[in-house]
Amino acid sequence: MADCGEPDGPGNKDDIARSKNEGKELTKEEKQRLRKQKKQQKKHKERKNEKGPSETEKDETPVSLLPPPPPVATQKAPSALPAPASAPIPVPASAPFHSSPAPSPADKPAKSKAELKAERRARQETDRAAKQPGSSSSGIKTKVPLSELNPVVKRLPEHVQVDDPAVVKRLAKKLERQQIPLRSDYGYKVSLFSHLHQYSRKAPLTQLLSIPSTVIHPSIVRLGLQYSQGIVAGSNARSVALLHAFKQVIRDYTTPPNEELSRDLVNKLKPYISFLNQCRPLSASMGNAIKYIKKEISNIPSQCKEEEAKTKLLKCIDRYIEEKIVLAAKAISKYAIEKISDGDVILVYGCSSLVNHILCEAFEKSRKFRVIVVDSRPRLEGREALRRLVQRGISCTYVLISALSYILPEVSKVFLGAHALLANGYVMSRVGTSQIALVARTFNVPVLVCCETYKFCERVQTDSFVSNELDDPDDLMVTRKGKTQLENWQDVSSLGLLNLVYDVTPPDFVDLVITDLGMIPCTSVPVVLRVKNLDQ
Amino acid sequence: MEASPQLVEYFRTQMRTDPDMASAVAAIRTLLEFLRRDKGETILGLRESLKWATDCLTEVDSSVAVSSGGELFLRFISLTSLEHQDLSRCKKVMEERGELFLEKISLSRTKVAKLCHTFIKDGAKILTHSSSRVVLRVLEKAAAEKKRFTVYVTESQPDTAGKQMADALRRLNVPVTVVLDAAVGYVLEKVDLVIVGAEGVVESGGIINKIGTYQMAVCSKAHNKPFYVVAESFKFVRLYPLNQQDVPDRFKYKADTLRTVSDLSDEHPMIDYTPPSLITLLFTDLGVLTPSAVSDELIKLYL
Numbered sequence: 001m002a003d004c005g006e007p008d009g010p011g012n013k014d015d016i017a018r019s020k021n022e023g024k025e026l027t028k029e030e031k032q033r034l035r036k037q038k039k040q041q042k043k044h045k046e047r048k049n050e051k052g053p054s055e056t057e058k059d060e061t062p063v064s065l066l067p068p069p070p071p072v073a074t075q076k077a078p079s080a081l082p083a084p085a086s087a088p089i090p091v092p093a094s095a096p097f098h099s100s101p102a103p104s105p106a107d108k109p110a111k112s113k114a115e116l117k118a119e120r121r122a123r124q125e126t127d128r129a130a131k132q133p134g135s136s137s138s139g140i141k142t143k144v145p146l147s148e149l150n151p152v153v154k155r156l157p158e159h160v161q162v163d164d165p166a167v168v169k170r171l172a173k174k175l176e177r178q179q180i181p182l183r184s185d186y187g188y189k190v191s192l193f194s195h196l197h198q199y200s201r202k203a204p205l206t207q208l209l210s211i212p213s214t215v216i217h218p219s220i221v222r223l224g225l226q227y228s229q230g231i232v233a234g235s236n237a238r239s240v241a242l243l244h245a246f247k248q249v250i251r252d253y254t255t256p257p258n259e260e261l262s263r264d265l266v267n268k269l270k271p272y273i274s275f276l277n278q279c280r281p282l283s284a285s286m287g288n289a290i291k292y293i294k295k296e297i298s299n300i301p302s303q304c305k306e307e308e309a310k311t312k313l314l315k316c317i318d319r320y321i322e323e324k325i326v327l328a329a330k331a332i333s334k335y336a337i338e339k340i341s342d343g344d345v346i347l348v349y350g351c352s353s354l355v356n357h358i359l360c361e362a363f364e365k366s367r368k369f370r371v372i373v374v375d376s377r378p379r380l381e382g383r384e385a386l387r388r389l390v391q392r393g394i395s396c397t398y399v400l401i402s403a404l405s406y407i408l409p410e411v412s413k414v415f416l417g418a419h420a421l422l423a424n425g426y427v428m429s430r431v432g433t434s435q436i437a438l439v440a441r442t443f444n445v446p447v448l449v450c451c452e453t454y455k456f457c458e459r460v461q462t463d464s465f466v467s468n469e470l471d472d473p474d475d476l477m478v479t480r481k482g483k484t485q486l487e488n489w490q491d492v493s494s495l496g497l498l499n500l501v502y503d504v505t506p507p508d509f510v511d512l513v514i515t516d517l518g519m520i521p522c523t524s525v526p527v528v529l530r531v532k533n534l535d536q
Numbered sequence: 537m538e539a540s541p542q543l544v545e546y547f548r549t550q551m552r553t554d555p556d557m558a559s560a561v562a563a564i565r566t567l568l569e570f571l572r573r574d575k576g577e578t579i580l581g582l583r584e585s586l587k588w589a590t591d592c593l594t595e596v597d598s599s600v601a602v603s604s605g606g607e608l609f610l611r612f613i614s615l616t617s618l619e620h621q622d623l624s625r626c627k628k629v630m631e632e633r634g635e636l637f638l639e640k641i642s643l644s645r646t647k648v649a650k651l652c653h654t655f656i657k658d659g660a661k662i663l664t665h666s667s668s669r670v671v672l673r674v675l676e677k678a679a680a681e682k683k684r685f686t687v688y689v690t691e692s693q694p695d696t697a698g699k700q701m702a703d704a705l706r707r708l709n710v711p712v713t714v715v716l717d718a719a720v721g722y723v724l725e726k727v728d729l730v731i732v733g734a735e736g737v738v739e740s741g742g743i744i745n746k747i748g749t750y751q752m753a754v755c756s757k758a759h760n761k762p763f764y765v766v767a768e769s770f771k772f773v774r775l776y777p778l779n780q781q782d783v784p785d786r787f788k789y790k791a792d793t794l795r796t797v798s799d800l801s802d803e804h805p806m807i808d809y810t811p812p813s814l815i816t817l818l819f820t821d822l823g824v825l826t827p828s829a830v831s832d833e834l835i836k837l838y839l
Contacts, residue, residue, distance in 0.1 A: 339778065414776070446778035508813075511778055512740070517777040520835075521740045521812070523828035527835055 034123050041120060132206060160281075160467065163194045175278070178271035179215045181208035183278045187473050190496040197281070198470040204228045205279050219248040224279035233381075235419050235455065236325055236353045239285045242276070243317050246293060250313050254306070261309050262300045269294070281469050284420030284428070284457040292320055324454040328516035329354055332450055333361040335514050336415075344369040346413045347440075349401075350430045351381040351388075352417020354450050359415070360392050370394070372411060376401040376432045378475040378499065392414045401432050408443045418451040423529060424460045425507035425522045427451075431500045434464075437509035446511045449522070453515050456529055464503040473497035543570060543589055544596050556669060560605030560770050561641060563593045567609055568634045571627070579626060586610055595839040598791040600736030600744050600807070604773035605641075608837070612637045644768040644821035645670055648679040652731070652766055652819040660685040661727045663720070663756075665757045666692035667701040668733025674819075679708050686711045688723050692746060694804065717748050724759045734788070735822075739776045739834055741812035741827025743767065743826040744783065747805060753814035762816040769822050772834050777809045 037389065067288045161167045162185065175182050186200035206225050209216070216224075223245045226232040232241045246269070253268065255261045273290060276282065282290075296316045336358040340346070346369055348355050359371060371394055375382025389396050399407050414436060420428040427433070427449050437447050461467055476497045477486045489495050507522035517528060539591055546569055550562035570589045576582045590606030613630040648670055656678040664671050666667070678685065687705055691714055692698040698714055705712040715723050724730075730752060734743040737834065743765050756763045777783045786794060788805035797803055812827030819825075822833055 339782070341781075435808075444779075512776060519739060521828060521831050524831040524835065527832045531835065 038120075038123060040502050043117060045116070059500045086522045093283075107499060160197060161195050162197055162445045175274060176301070178274055178524055180271055180278065181205060183208075188192075188493075188496045189470065190498045192465055193468065193470055193498065193500075196468055196470045198473065199228070200474065201229060201472040205275070215271055216275050217245075217249045217252065217272065219245045220275060224276050225417060227276065227280040232459050234351065234353055235283045235285045235290050236452075238283060239289050239454075240321060240325060243289055243293075243321055247314055247317050250310055250317075252312070259389070260302055261304075261306060262298050262302065266294055283458070285452075285455045288454050293317065298333065328452040329357050330456070331516040332452065332514050333358045335452060336448070337362045337365055337367065339413070339512075339514075339519075340367050340369055342368040345372065345410050346370070347372045347374060347407070347411045347414045347436070347445075348385060349374045349382070349414075349416055349436050350376070350379070350431055351385040354448070354452070355415045355417045356385055358450060359389060363379070363392055363394050370396065372397045372399065372407055374399055374401050374404060374407075374432075374436065377478075378471075379430075381430070401435065404436060404439050405443075408439055408445060411440070411443075411445050414440045414445055414447045416447065416449045416492060418449050418455060419502060420455050420457045420459075421451050421513065422461050422504070423450075423456075423458050423523050423526050424462070425525050426461060427505040427510055427522070428457075428461070428502050429505065431464075431503045434505040434509070435505045437505045441509045447509060448514060449505075449510050452516060453528060453532060456525060456532070458529065461504055462506075464500070468503075469501040470499050471499040473499050475499050540592055543592055547593055547596060558601060558605075558645075558669065559597050560600055560601035560768075561638070562732060563590070563597070563602045563605050564609045564634075564638055564641070564770075565769050567606060568631065568638060571613075571631060571634060574627075577623065579623070580581070582627070582630075583610070587658060594786070595791055595795075598786055598789065600773055600787050603787075604736055605770045607774070608772075609634065609637060611837075612624055619693050622673065639819075641768060641770050644770070645673050647821040648766050648768060648819050649673045651824055652764070653678040653681060653683075655764065656683055657728075658683050658685075660729065661688070662686070662725065662732045663688045663690075663727040663752070664701070665690050665698075665732045666698040666754055667704075668766070670733045670768065671731055672701065672704055672764055674708060674731065675705065676708060679710055684783070686713070688713050688715050688727060690715055690717050690720060690748060690752070692748060693717055697746070699813045712813050717751075720748075720752050721755045724743060724755050727761060729762045729764060730756045731766060733766050734771060735807060736771050736773045736775070737765075737767050737818065737830055738773060738809070739831055740832040741815065741818070741825075742777070743810050743815065743818075744773075744775075744777075744787065744807050745810065747808045750780070750808040750810045750814075753810045757814050763814060764817050764819060765815055766819045769820050769833070769837075772830065772837060779822075780809055783807070784811050 033234055138211075172182050183197075183199055183203070183205045185198050186203065187198060189196070204225055205228060206221055209221065223232070226241065227238065232238055249269070249272070250265070253261075253265060255264060269290075273282070276286075277344050293313075293316075296313060300312065304312070332354060340362045344357070344367075348359070348371060362369065371389055373382045373386045373389070373396055375386075375398065377400075386396055386398050397407070416427075416429060416433055416436065418427050418429045422428060428447075440447050459467070473489075473496075476499055477484055477489070479485075486497065489497055510522040513520050513522050513525070515528065517531075520528065543566060547562055547566040550557065550565050551559065554562075567586060567589055568733055571582070574582060574585055576585055586606075587610065589594065590603070590610070593606065594603050615632045618715040652674045656674075660683075662675070664687060666689075675685075675687065687710055689701045689705070689712060690696045701715045702712045730745075732745055732749055732752065734745050745765075755765050775783070783839060785800060788807055789797075789800065789803055790806060793800075793803055812830075815827050817826060818830060820833075827835065
């Protein structure tokens with residue numbers, strides 16, 4: 001990938017080596033470089049004969065803009081870039097660690113006007129081509145892999161790096177460009193998690209929006225508010241709500257003149273996605289859904305009429321919801337019911353829509369079992385699960401997670417839901433799940449994870465620190481008998497409240513994963529991903 | 537459809553004529569013969585009758601291998617679309633494929649033996665469980681390679697099959713000792729590796745084998761001795777037991793027990809399930825696999 005015609009120069013070779021080592025970030029750097037070149041060219045045109053301080057100055061701004069390359073793999077750039085990159089474009093020493101920028105600006109006066117014109121044209125070509133597959137990835141954290149020119153190599157989502165000021169600045173710039181307000185972090189963050197965002201629920205992003213907001217569609221604004229306030233929660237619910245909001249967006253969309261629907265609609269969706277990301281970080285399932293929509297949109301043939309294209313897209317979305325969520329749930333319950341025998345005592349944690357569905361179906365098929373619902377603060381989602389199961393008539397017991405080892409000797413099976421299944425077999429789920437899996441393993445109780453295939457993610461993670469979500473720390477405050485504990489936690493300088501949302505369970509603790517493709521061991525997730533890629 | 541007693545008779549004859557043949561191979565041969573003699577009119581009817589035939593055979597011999605072999609046979613012959621309009625031509629294609637399948641699996645034991653014998657070093661002490669023809673073939677190959685090793689075989693109650701294994705090994709001039717099932721822990725400190733066969737390999741990478749295998753696996757894990765399993769690929773079955781109780785009853789007991797006895801809780805199961813965490817490697821004709829790779833192979837075979 002790095003040999004895709006990168007312009008030469010000692011700074012670049014080091015760049016390439018660095019990005020090779022850290023995992024290929026070429027398109028972003030490439031784009032950055034091209035943008036810088038554009039700026040350079042403009043400035044150079046204005047002040048052709050001036051050298052010296054101005055150039056060192058302009059070399060510094062691009063330097064600070066370049067982010068430390070997060071691990072992103074992409075391969076779409078090479079096909080677009082070889083032509084312009086082969087032109088002798090002078091590149092400033094773009095890395096902050098490298099030698100002085102002096103040599104490259106010295107090259108510039110030697111260029112003729114014609115060459116400059118050619119370069120500019122080539123650069124425009126690149127920019128347009130680079131924009132096509134979706135280049136909003138220049139933000140910090142996009143769990144959204146974008147539609148690629150080469151569908152085989154997947155683009156891996158980047159990691160959040162809030163404690164890196166350069167990255168924060170880039171994000172701010174990007175949001176400014178998209179006219180989306182930047183949400184500020186709240187409260188003291190525990191040092192291990194200082195690289196993640198921590199927002200307060202009392203300051204939703206929508207307060208900072210102007211009314212009417214011209215950039216963001218109202219249904220997206222509503223969705224963002226629902227996410228940030230926790231009204232819509234749970235990965236299936238969030239994905240379905242997202243898809244419905246996008247349907248509304250597509251219905252209200254009109255192609256502007258001289259634009260193609262396939263390109264313009266994708267560009268319109270980018271600020272929405274950034275906005276939603278600011279309201280609440282996107283989940284893996286949402287990321288996959290967005291990837292699918294973008295692919296469908298960009299596959300619309302250009303001669304297709306607008307109405308036709310829109311109905312086609314709406315149908316695609318409906319089919320996606322139907323196949324990947326509704327029918328998948330049916331398939332999973334069919335397999336799961338085989339594993340539920342009479343007399344079972346099943347332990348569930350929190351509220352997973354899929355697990356609840358399975359248990360209700362099993363109860364309808366007259367299996368005799370009882371359920372133990374384990375719950376934890378501060379979300380107390382188990383109460384919702386308890387409500388749903390008791391309504392059906394299933395006999396339930398309710399405990400908090402601290403009573404887990406007390407209750408486990410009674411349990412015959414553990415059913416867990418998942419937020420995402422990672423490529424190395426790790427299960428990402430609500431915080432507390434790995435604890436349950438660990439203790440169940442010690443008691444030799446089989447642990448079954450139920451997960452639809454659309455939640456399978458190409459990411460690899462071995463711990464819960466590197467990528468997670470921090471919820472509002474004020475949720476940990478509890479009011480009992482009129483007294484609120486931890487009310488003034490902000491005043492205590494050495495105190496930090498940590499409200500984690502997800503954690504990661506290793507595959508050794510999971511006995512079986514039930515997906516719509518069948519029952520597989522946890523280590524076979526990459527096989528399923530490979531099979532799915534072959535299908536698509 | 538009325539050919540049921542003929543079917544069973546054919547199956548039994550096959551088993552009798554070649555005692556070295558795996559029961560699954562005999563079952564597949566029977567199914568092939570059934571296919572040849574079938575006078576059905578439609579492809580769907582053919583499938584139905586083949587399924588019914590497989591069920592008949594499982595009633596005779598309730599091992600996991602027969603059921604998995606039957607299912608794989610069915611999949612193998614009908615895997616690609618049969619575009620021929622003529623039923624008889626379709627049948628011919630299916631028969632040809634069936635013959636091919638049979639040929640492939642008859643060679644599987646040799647392939648396994650070729651892969652596995654290199655793991656038996658000179659002077660090795662091997663522990664094995666009950667009587668397995670695949671393990672016998674592996675040890676034969678190792679002996680033919682002029683390797684010196686000693687074998688401990690468990691007696692394997694209730695049918696004392698281990699004694700047959702010991703006789704066969706003595707004929708190969710391999711020093712063999714028969715030990716009690718209860719003496720597995722005692723003898724494990726002396727052995728270098730454990731090799732067992734399998735009646736079925738399940739989706740998780742675990743195996744279903746004669747009762748006592750699980751015990752042996754747990755003990756070898758505790759002693760840090762490698763636990764190898766040798767199995768042909770037609771034994772891969774689409775089961776996923778979570779624990780011992782999750783194995784279906786129709787595999788646990790012998791076919792006549794299932795028919796005659798009403799309350800199975802008094803009966804002793806003939807097989808047990810060994811989870812994949814206790815198995816070091818599986819030697820199959822598809823290659824040497826780790827337990828997690830079994831699922832990959834199964835997905836390839838079945839999906």
